[in-house]
Each structure stands twice: as structure tokens, then as C-alpha cells.
Amino acid sequence: MDDAQLLRYSRQILLPQIGIEGQERLLNAKVLIIGMGGLGSPVAMYLAAAGVGHLFINDFDVVDLSNLQRQIIHTTEDIGKLKVESARKTLLALNPLIEITPLYQQLDSDALIEKINNVDVVLDCSDNLSTRFAINQAAVCTKTPLVSGAAIRMEGQISVFRSDLPDSPCYRCLYPSEDALTETCSQTGITAPLVGIIGSMQALEAMKLILKIGETLTGQLLLLDALNMEWCSIKLVKNPACPVCKS
């Protein structure tokens, strides 16, 4: 690390749990963020600012006026541009010392496995169940830690799935049926700071996984009722009949 990097990351390096060694670990880390929307915005911005060295960002959509209420990585002048390009511009303005690889395509299961196999952590910031299932399947297949977040209306949830550890449940253990939730933000609405809360927590969990510090939300689903600001935690167990992770 040069002097500019030492200064940039100094408040983080000061933490005994991180230090120079931890910062080097972050700088050498590769992370895949799927979705550059409401959750992907704070996830990517915090991981970039914190100095996670290589971010792969995936989205195949363009910025729409209705996105700007909560997708804070994009600005009014980005309307009509690819989200990955708009996001890349913001992230490099925030931290020009890191590498950003935009992936502008809907990743099929083979492509997901290939991309996830190449990173230390994958963050699910998508907005639909079929994508969530596909990301989970690829994370289990490659034994890659998955940080999963979701937000709708004034409710949020977050969990960490560690397919690299034995006996850890996967996302699919939680939703055995294909036809569980089909609601989307465009139909039901969403409050702006909620995605900031959940996304920021996803970024922090990803950093802890890279740094191998503290306790993550592995085997735990944290649910937020933001209207009453009440959190509840549900213990998750591996489903022996899970179609994805049963051995």
C-alpha cells in the first residue's frame, strides 16, 4: 500500500480487527454483486469505498426515472444508460484505486457458476425469486459464501449462506417451493432508506467474510419490520430434502 492508500483507508486500518493485514485482504478480494438497483447501490458503494479490490457488477437493465428514488448509485443524468456503466462511473469517482468489471448480461446457470467460481463472496441484490434460486444454486455448486438481501414495502431481510461449510443451510432450504414469492417493487412499492439499511448490512457481512472476523448471519435470517423498527431473527436449519444442497 502506498501513502495515499494508507491515508484513504486509515480509519479502517485503525481498527484492531482489520489493521494493514486486513486492508490488504480487502484489496486482494474479488466480489460479485448481482443487481445494481436499490440494494446493489449501497452494497457496491460501500465495498468500493472500503477498498475491496475488484468488484464484478452485474445488471442488464437501463436506468429509469422511477429507479432514482432509491437506487442511489445512479443520477438523473444517467437515465437511459446501462446501470452497470452508470454504476461503474460512480464507483470509480468514489475510489479510482479499485477495479470494476461490468457484466452486462443476464447470467445463465453456466455463466453464474463460472463468474461465482472466480470470486470470494457473491452478493444477491436481485429483485426476483428465479434469479435468487439460480444464484443460490451456483453458490452451492461452487461452495462460495452468499450474502442475500431483500426488501419490499417497509420490510427487509438478510442472511448469509456458507456452502463452503458443512451443514450450513442454503437459500433454497428456506424456500422449498418454486412458487413462493412473486411480488416485485414495481407492483407493491418500497421505501427509499430501507434498501440502504439492508444493503449496508450486506456490505458489512461481505467484508467480515473476506476478513474472517466476527460472527456473520450464517444460519440466521434477520427480518426487519421498518414501520415499527422491529427486528426478529429466525434460526435456519439445513433441509435434508433440499433439492439444491442435499448431499
Ligand SMILES: [Zn+2]
Ligand atoms: Zn438447501
